Amino acid sequence: MLTLFHAPRSRSGRVIALMNEMGIADWIKVIPVDVRRMDGTGHTDPANPHPEGKAPALLHDGVLITETSAIMLYLTGMFPATGLGPQVGDADYGAYLTWLNWYNSMMEPALICAVAGTDHPALTATFRGPEQVTARIRAALEKGPWLLGDRFSAADILVHSPYAFFTQALPDDPLIRDWVARCQARPAMLAAKAMDTGLMAQAA
Ligand SMILES: N[C@@H](CCC(=O)N[C@@H](CS)C(=O)NCC(=O)O)C(=O)O
Numbered sequence: 001m002l003t004l005f006h007a008p009r010s011r012s013g014r015v016i017a018l019m020n021e022m023g024i025a026d027w028i029k030v031i032p033v034d035v036r037r038m039d040g041t042g043h044t045d046p047a048n049p050h051p052e053g054k055a056p057a058l059l060h061d062g063v064l065i066t067e068t069s070a071i072m073l074y075l076t077g078m079f080p081a082t083g084l085g086p087q088v089g090d091a092d093y094g095a096y097l098t099w100l101n102w103y104n105s106m107m108e109p110a111l112i113c114a115v116a117g118t119d120h121p122a123l124t125a126t127f128r129g130p131e132q133v134t135a136r137i138r139a140a141l142e143k144g145p146w147l148l149g150d151r152f153s154a155a156d157i158l159v160h161s162p163y164a165f166f167t168q169a170l171p172d173d174p175l176i177r178d179w180v181a182r183c184q185a186r187p188a189m190l191a192a193k194a195m196d197t198g199l200m201a202q203a204a
Pocket of ligand 1: 009011012035044052053054066067
């Protein structure tokens with residue numbers, strides 16, 4: 001019914017971690033795919049239905065969903081009882097949607113521009129920069145311990161992830177560092193990493 005196209009050690013690991021958190025892994029068939037990597041390795045996998053050959057991609061009864069945040073919304077909406085994403089009518093729903101979309105439209109572009117060393121007035125006017133990213137997350141974590149307060153959600157899995165991928169982007173801020181460490185230490189995240197280790201070993 002649900003099929004996830006997953007590339008080990010890529011952005012799709014966040015969906016595996018979410019599946020584990022939600023306890024829905026038995027409902028989703030995971031198909032490992034290759035993707036082109038930044039270091040020049042890998043190739044676009046013809047088995048992957050993603051129009052850009054990227055991972056993740058989710059197929060549900062013939063409907064294709066791409067973009068990690070859209071997949072997260074789709075799954076947390078499909079399995080509301082798992083509690084990993086507030087639903088319409090919940091007081092946290094607006095903040096949840098905001099974090100998932102802010103991640104795509106502000107955080108990831110700002111951090112990628114910084115890691116790439118790219119600077120242009122049009123980029124800063126649109127995406128701001130790493131300091132503003134840090135300030136926004138810090139303001140939420142001051143209430144914490146998670147982005148939605150007491151409630152851990154898919155938003156934490158998504159928003160903390162670039163700091164785990166690009167450790168050079170991790171700010172020297174104990175509040176943010178502790179939150180990233182807490183997200184990374186969750187059993188669901190550790191299980192996702194162990195799965196990737198197994199898939200990499202099989203592929204070698
Ligand atoms: N905005 C997309 C980005 C997906 C993405 O860029 N995935 C990378 C792996 S980390 C990929 O598949 N790259 C292969 C390529 O660009 O050809 C999402 O969050 O799902």
